[in-house]
Amino acid sequence: MKPREPIPKQTITLSVNEQQHTIAIEPRRILLDALRHDLGLTGTKKVCAMGDCGACTVHLDGEAVYSCLVLGVECDGRDVATIEGVADGNDLHPIQQAFIECDAYQCGYCTAGQIMSLKALLDHNDAPNESDIVRSVSGNLCRCGAYQNIVKAGVAAAEKMQEAQNGN
Ligand code: FES
Ligand code: FES
Structure with missing residues (x-):
């Protein structure tokens, strides 16, 4: 069997907790995996990965979304907020x-x-x-x-x- 062709990556720039990040990801990568694996922001949790549980909730342009149902490439140029950005330094929200x-x-x-x-x-x-x-x-x-x-x-x-x- 022929090995699968790698899927070409797309470069996107997104703001996460008010910091700009540029990452190259496959178009099929969900925002949740981009946050956890490409940006190391593991505070957002993965449980069902199919929109059932809400563990992966983040904000996209100020609205709560399930990050397992959003593609990373859809977030190009947009604002994401995660649990890591909720506290103000040592001061909890x-x-x-x-x-x-x-x-x-x-x-x-x-x-x-x-x-x-x-x-x-x-x-x-x-x-x-x-x-x-x-x-x-x-x-x-x-x-x-x-x-x-x-x-x-x-x-x-x-x-x-x-x-x-x-x-x-
Ligand atoms: S991980 Fe369960 S809704 Fe996203
Ligand atoms: S799932 Fe354990 S505290 Fe909510």
Whole structure:
């Protein structure tokens, strides 16, 4: 049998967490693999790789997406944000802090995706109610069943962020 011809790579430039990267990838490479394998950003997790679980959630141009359903070449010239860019240096984002305070994870495998989904909501909505929060993480499965505390963390983070905005 003849060995398969290598697939020609395409060079793309994308911004990830506000840093520009130029990488050469096969057109079939999913954004998730480009982040994890080409850029070494392994905070975004791979579980189902078929759009079922939400573990791979990142932001693409400010919107939450499953990075296993986006091709890397589609991200040429676009802005990607991952869990690695959420904290400000050593200062955790209020959502991250709330996850710790509300005990919102067990194995932690879904956590990056949950946080990115909640952050997409809170980036666009200053005053979400509990049902907005539940809806924002409805595409993120947690096999450990930490759902109640994930929602508690979302509510706590939203309250903290509102207080900070009001100068309290
Ligand atoms: S790894 Fe992308 S949705 Fe499960
Ligand atoms: S904390 Fe284990 S899958 Fe959610």
